[in-house]
Amino acid sequence: MSHARPVIDAMKPTKPGATRTAPPRAPDGFPSRGNYRGYLAFGFGGFFLFTLSLLVLRSVWAIGTGEAAWNRLQAGFQNPLYVIYHAIAFLWLSWFILRLFRLFPATQPKRFGPFQRPPDAVMVAGLSGAFVVVTLALATILWGAV
Amino acid sequence: MVDVVRHDVVIVGGGCAGLRAAIAAVEADPTLSVALVSKVYPMRSHTVSAEGGAAAVPPGAKDDSLEKHAFDTVKGSDFLADQDVIQYFVEEAPKELTRLEHWGCPWSRNADGSVATRPFGGMQTPRTWYATDKVGFHMLHTLFQHSLRFDRIVRYDEHFVSKLLIDGGQCRGVAALDVRTGQVRAVLGRAVILSTGGAGRVWPFTTNGSIKTGDGMALAYREGVPLEDMEFVQYHPTGLPGTGILITEAARGEGGYLLNSEGERFLTTRDYGVGTKAELGPRDMISRAVIQEIEAGRGITLPGKIGQYVHLDLRHLGKAKLESRLPFVLELSRTYAGVDPVTQPIPIRPVLHYTMGGVATNIDGATALPGLYAAGETACVSLNGANRLGSNSLTECLVFGARSGQHAVRFAKGSSAGSESALLEQAKGEGARLDGIRGRKRGGETLAGVRQGMNEAMEAGTGVYRVQASMQQTVSDVAALKQRFEQVSLSDASQVFNTELTAALELRNLLDVAEAVALAAVSRKESRGAHACRDFPKRNDPEYLHHSLVHFGETGPRFSTKPVTLGTWVPEERKY
């Protein structure tokens, strides 16, 4: 629990202090404790955001090239690795979005003029509910179209 | 090896008075440079713990007046305060609190947006401005954050001033131990202001934090500046068991009751001189009432706790009012006394809280040593006389912090810098002296042992009620303790952040203050304000309407007196 790895620069003053200091230590419990896990998973999502962006670009390029290229792209997506990747990406993205919704009320000021901000639970339930409904609707449409 | 820094005004202590003095100094002359030297970072100054409020006649108040505030303060002081000081104080008070509001202090508000006030002890009309029940915290942080605007205020944080530097009969700087490095820094200036707070740590049961060790008082005292009215120390009626943590007077201001073991609201059923004010009488009278109830066998015993208590009952105020007006009281009672004020009464007893006495100054904050000023709890200007009214002291820090800042600037501009080499020699000498204290091996005494002996002696002789015989004993006990202190052996010889060294310096300061308190107490053969002497239970104006002065002496302290500046009000019987 203790003796976490020392880090070099945390809270280092711009002017060196007049005596030698021991380097700061990272917070105990990092990275396995509750909130730190969420922090890492959130940050790690950069991987999915980056790769999904590349896929979107690839798809757009394929559309621009013509129907043959698009069909080749669709065939490529049948690869089991792609399916697994997309499944994980979908789960991660859903977690990411729902977590953002859970954090959303904290971004709002306590009141808007004479109106108090709605209860946090109401905002979170509303946003999350809308997300679930829209996701299901899109999935149904896409499934039907396929 | 001594480092030198040069400024114009040097302020020792970074609490309400010190910060206000620094701001006043740079505003008075923006070309000057002000050093703010504090043994702790300013946010840690004990101002931070004040809870109830700060008093001033609210601008535009219809049923209040400067005259009423002045009279309440004069009467509260048992007619020992200087009335010219009080006159100036009540005039400046509303301006100072207004300034603080402009600087961002989050005063609690009425529905119409004006600053709210609450009733407080000894005040005939509510005039205590408040910030829920954390006024000291909010005022200190407002002042400190406002001070960050001025780059002419240069801070020396965690620097312990252990000696004043004097040349040509004038104070021209301080020798400050840089606690981090262990080196002494000579902080030179043409005027010095002491604003280091009071000395509650002389006593064993106190609301005061560890840093309240009378440093400024001792620094001045050892250079021949007299300490004034040291016998008057305030026991705040409501301190929590064991820790002595303060439960604010505002709890009574919002309607709380004091009950004895029989559930009786004794301030209304028995005559303790507070009349219809009951729980809102002045602090000295309430504390005496509580002690008398305990001595009469109507105190409450708590398992595992020494001494007896009475109850502060807030249950009838209701959860909503408690949560909005006294949230800190709820938190403190739950965390430190294991009691929930919403459903249970809080056990409390009188606790040492404030030193009315201090470094003798005139109305400008100037002491007998040219170039040396003092303000706030460190000083005795005298605003509070024999007993302070609650919520006057925070305002006092602002009013006289500002005034001494302005006057220190005036003095500095008309003064020369003195001989730097002579000042440096003194600082070097101080550095060598401190080197000799670090880890020193003397006799078998310990800091904790001598400190405990001092606490016990001072509790015995200078409690809420005093007796000549025990005061005499305390005088000789303190003298013996000063000898024992010379035999204290220390274990920490390190340079970097040596807090055993600073504890030793603090204990030396505490013993010097204790010596002055004991001598002043035994010399006042009357009862007045907070000095309740059982051998002389009445006030004796013909012989004792004077301020006491204690002067340091190599062979022991010397006592003298100083007249009180009277004014509009002639001393009368103090009954509420």
Place this chain on the structure above:
Amino acid sequence: MADKQKKTIVVTRFDPDKDEAPRQQRYEIPVEPDWKVLDALNYIKDHVDGTLSHRWSCRMAVCGSCGMNVDGTPKLTCKDALADYGDSVEVTPLANFPVVRDLVVDIEGFMERLQKVKPFILRAKELAVEDGPTRQSPVELDDFRQFSMCINCMLCYAACPVTTNEPDFLGPAAIALGHRYNLDTRDQGQAERNQVFREDGGVFACSYAGECSEVCPKHVDPSGAIQQAKMANVIDWVTGLVLRRGDAG
């Protein structure tokens, strides 16, 4: 007389003149049932080992001096009950800060961050004392009051994973304090402060760990302040593209 209960306090020791790196020292001491962790440290200093250095003052959780990591969690040692721990409890200096000596950390980095957010009332035209106090409704006061409760104890910095890895991050307390002034009706300096908030290491460096608000002993909710500051800055930036804005200067 019953024997007093004993506990082992394991404390970090470090004297830069003697020690290459921090080491641990164990003290077995008698304890009282109502002690806080700070009482144990003071007992050690007074009766066992006078060389132990630690900061403390008010012992009522308002001065912010006594923050340390206790069994891995940043705590105010004057508020933390010793009885909550087992027979052995480990006290280490606040995480994420350089260590000066024993349990004392260097807080100059924090003081610099405080200064950076301009934590004072900024106005185009200063108010005059003669005009008396300004009016501020209880609702307006309530908007920022929570964020003004910070005692500068820095437990939030000790818990923040961004502080660990990003040297420039302003951090929870500094941002909460800046946001407190942004919300105060008397202040006109939002534009100036938001520029600081938008710099590298500003509010957008935070990535929602939320541990700061978990450890805050005064319920300031600095994480909430940072998220509000982010939203306010986004809106501020967008409107700034469209509208000309008068700064407080």
